[in-house]
Amino acid sequence: MINNTPSDTELISMFRDPHQRERAFRLILAGYQEKLYWHIRRLVCIHEDADDVLQNTMIKIWNGLPGFRESSGLYTWMYRIASNEAITFLKSRQRERALLADDPEDLIKNRFKSDPYYDGDELFAKLQVLIARLPPKQQMVFRMKYFDDMTYEDMSVVLKTSVGAMKASFHHAVRKIQAAFVRSD
Amino acid sequence: MMSEDRFSWEKEGFNKNPYRVPEDYFDTLADRILRRITRQPDRIPFQNKRIIKPWMVWVSGVAALLVVGWFGFRNFYLKPQQENLFQEQVALFVDFYAGELHEDQLANYIEENQIELTGDQPGVDYNNLISLEPVITEEAVYESLDH
Numbered sequence: 508m509i510n511n512t513p514s515d516t517e518l519i520s521m522f523r524d525p526h527q528r529e530r531a532f533r534l535i536l537a538g539y540q541e542k543l544y545w546h547i548r549r550l551v552c553i554h555e556d557a558d559d560v561l562q563n564t565m566i567k568i569w570n571g572l573p574g575f576r577e578s579s580g581l582y583t584w585m586y587r588i589a590s591n592e593a594i595t596f597l598k599s600r601q602r603e604r605a606l607l608a609d610d611p612e613d614l615i616k617n618r619f620k621s622d623p624y625y626d627g628d629e630l631f632a633k634l635q636v637l638i639a640r641l642p643p644k645q646q647m648v649f650r651m652k653y654f655d656d657m658t659y660e661d662m663s664v665v666l667k668t669s670v671g672a673m674k675a676s677f678h679h680a681v682r683k684i685q686a687a688f689v690r691s692d
Numbered sequence: 693m694m695s696e697d698r699f700s701w702e703k704e705g706f707n708k709n710p711y712r713v714p715e716d717y718f719d720t721l722a723d724r725i726l727r728r729i730t731r732q733p734d735r736i737p738f739q740n741k742r743i744i745k746p747w748m749v750w751v752s753g754v755a756a757l758l759v760v761g762w763f764g765f766r767n768f769y770l771k772p773q774q775e776n777l778f779q780e781q782v783a784l785f786v787d788f789y790a791g792e793l794h795e796d797q798l799a800n801y802i803e804e805n806q807i808e809l810t811g812d813q814p815g816v817d818y819n820n821l822i823s824l825e826p827v828i829t830e831e832a833v834y835e836s837l838d839h
Contacts, residue, residue: 513798529726533757536722550709558717565725566732627710634701653699654708 512538515581522572532569541580543589549654550593550647551600552635554624560596563646564589594647597653611635637687641680643657648673649680 508662511532512522521531543564548557549617575584604614615636619625627635638646647666652673657669659677666673712751 512698532726534724536725538720540718544713552711553748554711554713561721562725569725569729570732621800624712624714626712627707627711630701630703630706631708631710649812680701688700 516577519572519575519581535568535581535585536565539585542582543585546586546655547589547593549589550650551596552625553618553622555622556596556600558666559591560592563582564592567592571582583589585677586661587665590651594666596642601639601646604639615639633688633691637684640687641683644668645680645683648676649684652677684685 512530518531518535518538521527522535524531540561543559544557547560548554548562551557551560564585568585571588575581579587616632619627619632619635638685641649644666648662651662651665652659657665659673662668662673663670668676
């Protein structure tokens with residue numbers, strides 16, 4: 508059977524040709540948009556936010572692809588951009604929450620309630636509130652490992668921290684969340 | 693691999709991915725992103741933005757060598773030579789004329805022209821102790837002595 512799907516290298520070459528750029532980009536999106544979306548959604552939770560982050564990610568990919576040196580695979584490179592965009596978004600959200608006088612717990616629960624594409628229960632919302640109380644780095648590590656099953660090695664590349672520090676961060680996060688759950692039961 | 697019973701919140705029926713997407717979301721995504729991209733201000737593609745051309749590397753390398761060479765030449769050849777020349781002038785002046793000068797005249801000249809004397813034992817050896825700025829010329833000395 509003949510495989511007509513262009514390889515990543517062919518897609519990159521096509522993208523560098525201005526006449527084929529849009530077609531190449533559509534093919535890249537068709538191949539990777541769902542994977543990237545779910546990666547982002549598990550980190551930022553709300554569909555509207557995930558959509559914003561994914562669009563920003565894809566625009567950065569469009570702008571950066573002509574200079575992409577192919578030292579890593581195309582998907583790894585895009586995944587890293589998506590992760591960084593999601594991290595930037597989460598940090599800005601956390602800063603906003605810190606500035607608002609309202610109870611962060613209510614803010615998070617209200618955000619979930621306003622998302623029509625969310626079917627989580629009380630328990631899931633409670634978990635999200637406890638995660639939001641963690642320091643930013645621990646929060647990021649926990650989300651990436653627990654919800655997105657990222658390996659410590661991938662996380663270490665994205666977060667520019669050692670694998671050992673990632674493991675320690677994840678275990679601290681789990682310990683804090685478990686303790687908070689026990690206290691609240 | 694994470695064990696399933698590791699986390700106390702993972703009770704029966706716990707769903708860690710309770711998310712959905714709007715219908716047709718992925719079908720329309722490319723169009724929406726491309727619309728946003730076309731609204732961006734014109735960007736020069738990264739590969740064309742390469743300002744540094746190979747010839748520039750060569751030119752900058754040669755320029756760097758010239759600068760380093762000039763400083764080396766100045767500091768290690770020209771400057772010592774000028775200092776030697778200056779010291780020779782002072783030595784000549786001292787040998788030929790200082791003996792004929794009155795101490796007061798020499799002291800006045802040094803004071804008026806704000807000549808710095810390095811070392812704290814003037815009179816021991818003028819060749820070693822005097823550092824003159826500006827350079828003493830014979831004319832300047834005669835001019836000073838005429839006053």
